[in-house]
Amino acid sequence: MRLPLMLLMVASSSAASEPAATPPMGWNSWNHFADKINDATVRAQADALVSSGLRDAGYVYVNVDDTWQGERDAAGNIQSNARFPDMKALADYVHGKGLKFGLYSSPGAKTCGGFQGSLGHETQDAETYAAWGVDYLKYDLCSFQDELWKAKTEHPNDSDASKNLLIAAYRKMGDALKATGRPILYSVCEYGVDQPWMWGPELGANLWRTTNDIHDSYERMTVIGFGQAGLSKYAGPGHWNDPDMLEIGNGGMNQQEYRTHISLWALLAAPLLAGNDLTRMNPETLALLGNREIIAIDQDEAGRQGDRVRAEGHIEMWARQLADGSTVIGLFNLSRQPQTVKFDFKEFGFEGRVKVRDIWANKNLGERSGKQSFGVWGHDVILLSIKP
Ligand code: GLA
Numbered sequence: 001m002r003l004p005l006m007l008l009m010v011a012s013s014s015a016a017s018e019p020a021a022t023p024p025m026g027w028n029s030w031n032h033f034a035d036k037i038n039d040a041t042v043r044a045q046a047d048a049l050v051s052s053g054l055r056d057a058g059y060v061y062v063n064v065d066d067t068w069q070g071e072r073d074a075a076g077n078i079q080s081n082a083r084f085p086d087m088k089a090l091a092d093y094v095h096g097k098g099l100k101f102g103l104y105s106s107p108g109a110k111t112c113g114g115f116q117g118s119l120g121h122e123t124q125d126a127e128t129y130a131a132w133g134v135d136y137l138k139y140d141l142c143s144f145q146d147e148l149w150k151a152k153t154e155h156p157n158d159s160d161a162s163k164n165l166l167i168a169a170y171r172k173m174g175d176a177l178k179a180t181g182r183p184i185l186y187s188v189c190e191y192g193v194d195q196p197w198m199w200g201p202e203l204g205a206n207l208w209r210t211t212n213d214i215h216d217s218y219e220r221m222t223v224i225g226f227g228q229a230g231l232s233k234y235a236g237p238g239h240w241n242d243p244d245m246l247e248i249g250n251g252g253m254n255q256q257e258y259r260t261h262i263s264l265w266a267l268l269a270a271p272l273l274a275g276n277d278l279t280r281m282n283p284e285t286l287a288l289l290g291n292r293e294i295i296a297i298d299q300d301e302a303g304r305q306g307d308r309v310r311a312e313g314h315i316e317m318w319a320r321q322l323a324d325g326s327t328v329i330g331l332f333n334l335s336r337q338p339q340t341v342k343f344d345f346k347e348f349g350f351e352g353r354v355k356v357r358d359i360w361a362n363k364n365l366g367e368r369s370g371k372q373s374f375g376v377w378g379h380d381v382i383l384l385s386i387k388p
Contacts, residue, residue: 019185020206022299023240023271024136026061026100031216031245031275035067035113038083039090046094048278055099057290058299059274061136061185062094063102069115078116078125091133102136102185103129107169108143117143118173126176129184139173140189141166163194167203170196174204187242187271197234197241207242207271214244216252218260218379222334225264226316232305235269241305242271249276249285256380259360260332262288263381266298267306267320267330293359294383297328306330309348315341315376319348328359329384333376341382342373350386359383 027045029037046062049055070081080087091101105125106117118125118139129137147169148162155161170188177184188196188208196208210231211224224243235241246265248258265272274289281289288294297320306320306328314335320328327348331341345354345368356365360383376382 018238019183020240021237022301022303023269024061024185024187024207025058025272025295025299026063026102026136026274027059027278028061028063028065028102028138028245028273028275030065031214031247032250032277037064037067039085042090043093045278046097046099048281049099050097052278052281052286052290054274054278054286054290055097057292058295059272059289060098061100061102061273063104063136063138063273065104065138066111066113066140067115068103069105069111072116072121076121076124078118078121078128081115088132095133100135101133102138103132103134104138104140105173106140106142106144107173108141108146110143112140112142119144119147122172122176123179126173126180126184129177130180130182134182134184136185136187137173137177138187138189139170141191141193144169166190166194167199170200170205171203178204189242197231201239206238207240209242209244211243214247216247216250218253218257221247221253221257221261222264225261225268226308226311226332228268229308229311232268232307235303235305237301237303240269240271243268245271245273245275246289247275248288249274249281254379255284255288256377258285258288260379260381262291262294263330263360263383264318264332266294267318267328269298269300269303269305269320272298293385297322310343314339317341317343317347324387326385326387329386331374331376331382331384333378333380336378338375338377340373340375342371344371345369345386348386350388352388355387357385357387359385 068084070079094101108117109119110117151162151165185206188205191212192210200208231241300322302323304321306318309319310317316332318330333339353367353369356368
């Protein structure tokens with residue numbers, strides 16, 4: 001049966017406008033500013049997204065994390081605190097730059113920073129966010145862990161009691177956001193403790209954190225990044241694994257280590273949320289965040305997350321298949337010393353000759369086949385694009 005043309009057009013345009021059809025990209029206040037964030041700083045970051053060219057490269061969300069909340073008014077409406085005099089005006093400013101605006105809350109009574117959470121005010125808060133023009137909500141477990149603990153103690157024989165309560169809490173906000181009628185991307189943050197990849201998609205989550213917090217160190221970043229092995233099957237257009245935000249440019253890693261960070265996140269189809277001060281970005285940081293080939297891998301329309309192919313000694317080999325039939329291979333050296341990485345294209349499913357490109361070297365390596373050997377610097381990565 002042939003579908004009428006109109007119907008086909010509607011179907012394809014709705015797929016394209018689906019929230020998080022590809023992993024969200026933008027900036028978030030937490031990794032660099034934590035609780036030292038205010039209206040003027042957020043505006044300056046929005047300006048820098050535009051002037052640096054990062055907005056046009058795809059970084060469109062400007063997300064205010066924890067510590068924006070004030071007290072509730074007499075009717076229970078959440079208000080922003082003195083550092084954010086007018087949230088609607090801030091959202092308007094961000095939108096005026098061709099960007100989108102995100103906020104943060106918790107299913108608990110308090111956020112992780114001890115500010116007002118949404119417990120008992122879910123619908124009201126979702127309506128406030130929609131009225132302010134919010135496009136993205138990160139919903140962070142925090143003090144709701146106390147409720148889960150209570151459920152465990154009260155129902156010692158029901159092993160699902162706490163998990164069911166957790167899912168219900170995230171469903172409540174998911175439903176409240178949907179009911180506003182405004183498309184608001186929904187980011188579940190429960191640190192991966194109760195396998196959110198199993199229940200996130202069905203309650204409308206567009207991404208879910210798979211781990212505890214990242215820090216600006218090579219050790220922490222690689223523990224999280226390589227710890228994602230095996231999760232690829234749960235990601236796809238509209239719903240993504242989230243190994244936490246980027247630390248690139250915050251100063252705790254060198255250029256090779258930050259290159260490893262963004263290469264791995266792109267192979268993982270991870271959200272690319274810059275976490276640095278964009279107003280003081282050096283050219284090296286901008287070159288990593290803004291690399292169009294890396295962004296294209298992360299944002300590949302097929303939405304197939306990459307996964308581990310082999311881990312041996314100090315070497316991790318990962319691969320991601322792209323929509324155009326090519327495969328991107330990451331050869332990661334976790335040692336501080338240079339290492340030689342040996343592999344055969346067969347390990348990645350390629351028989352015969354393939355076209356090879358070294359992405360970071362920006363160099364086509366011509367046609368190759370069979371056994372290969374590459375030298376990788378300490379804590380560095382070689383990313384190869386392979387085409388049959
Ligand atoms: C948790 C989250 C972080 C950040 C802080 C804010 O630790 O995992 O990403 O949002 O809370 O308090």
